[in-house]
Amino acid sequence: MDRSAFLKRGALSAAALASLPAFAHFSPKREKDGEPLPPKIVRKGEGQKVNVLGDQQTFKLTSEDTNGLFSLIEEVNPPGTMIPPHVHTKEDEIFKVLEGELEVTVGDETTILKAGDLAFAPRNVPHTWKVVGDQDCKTILSVFPAGLENMFAELGALPPGPPDFPKVAEICGRYGITFIS
Template sequence: MNRSAFLKRSALSAAALATLPGFAHVHPKEEENNKTLEPKIVRKGEGKQVNVIGDQQTFKLTSEDTNGLFTLIEEVNPPGTMIPPHVHTNEDEIFKVLEGELEVTVGDQTTILKAGDLAFAPKNIPHTWKVVGDKDCKTILSVFPAGLELMFEELGNLPPGPPDFSKITEICGRYGITFLT
């Protein structure tokens, strides 16, 4: 059989199978939420701003915008801002540095990310980050799947003043996040 005939036969077979009950493939998120996504333009300076215990975040895209597929957050923080080592059981995160320097530890790898660099922190792998250098660091945080912004909002609503780590631990625990000591 020549290549053209093989491709034609394969395409016809796949199309025929897709019409049979049980053979059509639907992405799991589409089954959960079949809402049509709306295009969205988010300009510089736009988005919901939240102070998450010193981590200055602006929500650019949330679970509501993406049918729960992902969340996109811009963080702009001064040197010294950090998040202690922790583990997510539900989400993967990607940190992409746009400006400044971010020291990131994922698993047993520690490095300094500069503009254009990124780090992938899969769920169940310990990670931490700290803004280093002498300039603010602008980072895009992508979270897969979405929903972590709900935890960030809860943390952002805590009263000002010294953080109550037992309350922070309780809130994070409800979202499957544990801090390492």
């Protein structure tokens, strides 16, 4: 690559980075207890596995790993798995489908996401999702800021069997999440 093309590409890359939202500017200098956060490699199959009322999750990066900036959760679920309509007041979510199909409703828009597609569910906007099609759906859930994994862990610790919806709603409510009909 010649010098002119290199400089032009570098300038375009810098402009693209500058246009990202503030939460997307990650820096290895973010500190926790006065020390830089250590890097972390998470291999396939690693992470804390939690069954959240039928939603099979694996915590890949948590608040502890990112100093509260974001959480990254892998979900692998069979067709029919769904989460009822709800609203977050404290965090934004991004759902990126890696395999399978996920029907997502955010606000008034419903669509089917396939491998490579993603949906942004900003705080205070109702959303829901359901695995559709005939194969398992693998999704990466990114949560900004982090901490929602604590609620998922609480829900995952509930006794097996049909969920006690008042208890589920109480736990979710403590995290600023309400279900809507």
